[in-house]
Amino acid sequence: MTKLIGKDLDDALATTSGWTLIEDGKRLSKAFRFADFPAAFAFMTRVAMAAERMNHHPDWSNSYDRVLISLTSHDAGGLTSRDVDLANRIDRIAGDHSTSSRN
Numbered sequence: 001m002t003k004l005i006g007k008d009l010d011d012a013l014a015t016t017s018g019w020t021l022i023e024d025g026k027r028l029s030k031a032f033r034f035a036d037f038p039a040a041f042a043f044m045t046r047v048a049m050a051a052e053r054m055n056h057h058p059d060w061s062n063s064y065d066r067v068l069i070s071l072t073s074h075d076a077g078g079l080t081s082r083d084v085d086l087a088n089r090i091d092r093i094a095g096d097h098s099t100s101s102r103n
């Protein structure tokens, strides 16, 4: 899988919503907030199953009703289409859990 840089990275990011580039464009990051811990953990459970199906996994942390997610392709040392696909999949799942998401 080739690393996304420059215009290819910009074009791919244009398909995502609310994700922030960090670490010199090597990682995408987004913070989510849910109604409570059970809602946050239900979201994480669904994302975990999607990640396992895609064989592409997030780096994330959870504090009560908040989940902080960052995505990178460890084997490519930067961002690939897998990260963009997973970001969009995560947003669809979050939408099902009526969250207020922000960077």
Ligand SMILES: C[C@H](O)[C@H](O)[C@H]1CNC2=NC(N)=NC(=O)C2=N1
Residues within 6 Å of the ligand: 055, 056, 057, 058, 071, 072, 073, 074, 075, 076
């Ligand atoms: C062995 C397994 O296929 C690899 O470790 C996969 C698993 N999930 C992964 N997830 C992410 N984010 N980056 C990877 O390089 C990666 N590699």
